[in-house]
Amino acid sequence: MTVVALDIHPGRSKRFPAGPSFLPRFLTGRMFRQTAVESMVESARRYGDLVHYTVFGRHIYQLNHPELIEDFLIKDAGKHHRGIVMQRSKTVLGEGLLTSEEPLHMRQRRLAQPAFLRHRIANYGEVIGENAAAISQSWKPGSIRDVHEDMLELALRIVGKCLFDLDVQSHEEVKKVSAAVDAFMGFLPLAILPFSEQIQRLPLPAMTRIRKGQADLDRIIYGMIKERRRSPGDRGDLLSMLMEAVDTEGSSGRMSDQQVHDECLTIMLAGHETTANALSFALWLLAKYPEVQTRLYEEARMVLGDRAPTAADYSRLPYATQVFSETMRLYPPVWVIARSCVEPYDIAGYAIAKGAILIAPQFVVHRDERFYPDPLRFDPERFAVDKKETVRSRPRFAFFPFAAGSRQCIGEGLAWMEGVLSLATIVRDWRLSLPVGAPAQIAVNPAISLRPKHGVPLLMERRG
Numbered sequence: 001m002t003v004v005a006l007d008i009h010p011g012r013s014k015r016f017p018a019g020p021s022f023l024p025r026f027l028t029g030r031m032f033r034q035t036a037v038e039s040m041v042e043s044a045r046r047y048g049d050l051v052h053y054t055v056f057g058r059h060i061y062q063l064n065h066p067e068l069i070e071d072f073l074i075k076d077a078g079k080h081h082r083g084i085v086m087q088r089s090k091t092v093l094g095e096g097l098l099t100s101e102e103p104l105h106m107r108q109r110r111l112a113q114p115a116f117l118r119h120r121i122a123n124y125g126e127v128i129g130e131n132a133a134a135i136s137q138s139w140k141p142g143s144i145r146d147v148h149e150d151m152l153e154l155a156l157r158i159v160g161k162c163l164f165d166l167d168v169q170s171h172e173e174v175k176k177v178s179a180a181v182d183a184f185m186g187f188l189p190l191a192i193l194p195f196s197e198q199i200q201r202l203p204l205p206a207m208t209r210i211r212k213g214q215a216d217l218d219r220i221i222y223g224m225i226k227e228r229r230r231s232p233g234d235r236g237d238l239l240s241m242l243m244e245a246v247d248t249e250g251s252s253g254r255m256s257d258q259q260v261h262d263e264c265l266t267i268m269l270a271g272h273e274t275t276a277n278a279l280s281f282a283l284w285l286l287a288k289y290p291e292v293q294t295r296l297y298e299e300a301r302m303v304l305g306d307r308a309p310t311a312a313d314y315s316r317l318p319y320a321t322q323v324f325s326e327t328m329r330l331y332p333p334v335w336v337i338a339r340s341c342v343e344p345y346d347i348a349g350y351a352i353a354k355g356a357i358l359i360a361p362q363f364v365v366h367r368d369e370r371f372y373p374d375p376l377r378f379d380p381e382r383f384a385v386d387k388k389e390t391v392r393s394r395p396r397f398a399f400f401p402f403a404a405g406s407r408q409c410i411g412e413g414l415a416w417m418e419g420v421l422s423l424a425t426i427v428r429d430w431r432l433s434l435p436v437g438a439p440a441q442i443a444v445n446p447a448i449s450l451r452p453k454h455g456v457p458l459l460m461e462r463r464g
Contacts, residue, residue, distance in 0.1 A: 002393045004370050006065055007048040008348050017350055019043060019053040019062075037335065037446045040361045044368075050348055059356040061347065064368070066395035068347065069360045073337070073397070073404045078102075080339035080358065102406075111245040111255070112238065112263060112410060121413045123236060124162040125311025128418050131157045132425035133308050141462040144435050146455040148280040152178050155276035158418055159268060163238040164224055177220070177272070180213025221264045225257050239264060267411065274333035274449050275415050280456045281331035282324060282423055284442050285378050287432040287458050292380060296323055297463070300428035309421045317424050322380035324419040328401040330378060332362040335450040337403055362400060363450065371398040431461040 009018035020043060034042070040062060043051045049065035063069050072080075114120065135154045139145060156177055160166040224239060234240045242260050255263075286293040299319045303309075309317075341356045352358070367375045371394050372382065402409040409415070426432075435457055443453035 002395075004065070004395070006050075006067060006348065008050045009048045011052060015351070016052040016059075017050045017061075017348075018047040019051040020047070022054045035444070035446055037361070037363045037444065037450075040336070040359075040364050041367070044361075044364045050350070052350075059353065061350075061352065061356060061358045062364075063347075063358065063360045064364050066365065066371070066397035069365065069397040069400065070395075070404075071347075072339070072358060072360055073400075073407070076345060077405050077407070079341060079343040079345050081342050082339065106406060108263065109406070109410060111242065112267075114241050116410055116413055118413065120236070121417055122311040124158070124414060125309065125314065125417060125421060127161050128158055128421045129308035129310060129425060131161070132422040133429070136426050136429055139430065139460045139462075141460060144457050144459050146457050147283050147432075148276070148452050148456040149178075151276040151279040151283070151456075152272070154422065155272045155279070155418070156268075158275075159271040162414065163267060163271070164264065165235045165237045165239065166224060176213075176216040177268070179209070180217050180269075217265055217268070218261070221261050221268070222257065224264070225260055238267065270409075271411050271414070273451075275418050277333040277449055277451050278324065278328055278331070278415075278419055279422055280452050281442070282327040282419070283426070283432055283458060284434075284452070284456045285327055285330070286323070286423075286427060287434050289378055290433070292323065292378065293427060293432065296320055296423065296427045297431075300424040304424060304428055309425055311417065313424070314417050314420055317420050318385050319380065320420045320424045321416070322383040322385075323423060324416070325383040325399075326378060326380040329366045329372070329382070329399060330376075331444065331450055332366055332401045333449045334401065334403065334409075335363040335446055336361040337407075360400075363446070365398060365400075368398070371395065429463055431463055433459045433461070435459050 011018040043053070043062055044064040049063070049068060051062040051064065053060055053062075063072055131154055135150050135157075139150075157167075225243070228239060228243055232243065234244060239260070242255055242263055245255065286296065296319055299317060303313055303316045337360045339358050341352050341354055341358060344354050345352055366372070369375045397404070402412040402415070438457070442456070445451045445453040
């Protein structure tokens with residue numbers, strides 16, 4: 001592995017590393033004109049691998065080097081709680097895997113883990129292939145479609161069937177879940193504001209949308225739970241396992257309806273939104289780089305022929321895997337990881353006080369030219385199987401789209417299979433291109449996840 005030395009700049013005060021000052025950014029309006037990703041990229045470029053700044057009185061440390069991030073997510077994980085957004089999201093998401101703290105989080109993870117074991121995920125391959133083909137069958141040759149909406153529906157169908165044995169066929173149900181996700185994405189700006197807990201109680205349009213989305217999802221999820229209580233048994237999905245699981249480490253025995261609801265809501269939202277975003281960015285990149293699309297088409301055609309993919313095809317689609325990897329390097333759906341310090345400790349000689357916020361932005365590190373030459377270029381060869389030495393030369397945490405440690409995404413295996421099989425199916429059947437006059441770059445919306453800001457309109461042509 002190539003060792004890249006830390007680049008840490010001392011600040012004006014010996015107590016903190018260098019970073020941008022709050023007052024000039026606030027008075028000039030710069031902090032309001034820049035998106036969060038633009039601000040973080042600029043901070044890393046100007047101030048190095050450990051950046052300090054304050055936002056509304058909160059001390060924030062931005063970690064931009066794999067060595068610091070590895071300690072943050074692994075060695076020092078016990079010194080942190082979830083970031084402020086996730087803490088305040090409990091009012092919406094409850095005590096699910098995304099929001100809970102130890103020791104509850106580890107118990108929840110053990111209960112949910114069997115649904116994501118390799119043999120279980122293998123059973124989901126056929127569902128992925130069938131739904132990817134079904135979604136694209138509705139496309140009309142020569143039309144321009146916003147494929148982001150299609151990918152949201154695709155991901156919802158897959159997570160609904162694989163994890164809840166739920167056939168999401170109703171367009172109205174899809175719209176309700178998508179609207180709820182949109183509302184939750186708008187929760188981020190509210191969560192980081194001072195007095196946000198009081199703001200959440202106000203009859204603001206954003207909070208009204210969130211409450212409506214919450215009510216719609218509660219109806220869907222509690223409806224599933226009620227039906228399962230009437231007809232118990234293992235259907236091979238996550239919901240069955242949660243309802244049958246016994247928490248031997250806690251004192252609650254089987255999960256209550258509320259506990260099952262919180263886990264289902266968390267996994268439905270997280271598993272649906274993030275994978276859909278990754279697929280949407282991937283399709284945009286393939287449209288922009290036709291030579292990559294052609295190579296992926298040739299692989300998909302050779303491996304799949306005219307049939308729907310299965311889990312066995314996953315390992316036979318290495319180039320599709322490279323495309324999905326490179327997409328998540330450039331456009332990681334989880335674009336930043338945030339934690340709150342609960343136990344004072346040191347980072348590179350600087351004292352981190354209790355209450356400080358620490359962030360590790362994938363969007364910044366994945367685009368660092370020290371680890372990825374010509375980092376803005378879309379090049380799936382960076383992850384080629386026959387270039388293992390190149391991959392191994394990069395630090396482990398130069399690429400961490402699914403986080404790591406006890407908080408590593410529980411659905412990572414399903415996300416990889418869903419991304420690879422869906423891309424292969426779509427590109428085998430359709431030629432994608434950018435419409436005339438389309439911008440050269442895709443605008444991003446760095447909310448709780450990284451989303452395409454204006455959708456992903458593409459021109460569709462059916463392959464012969």
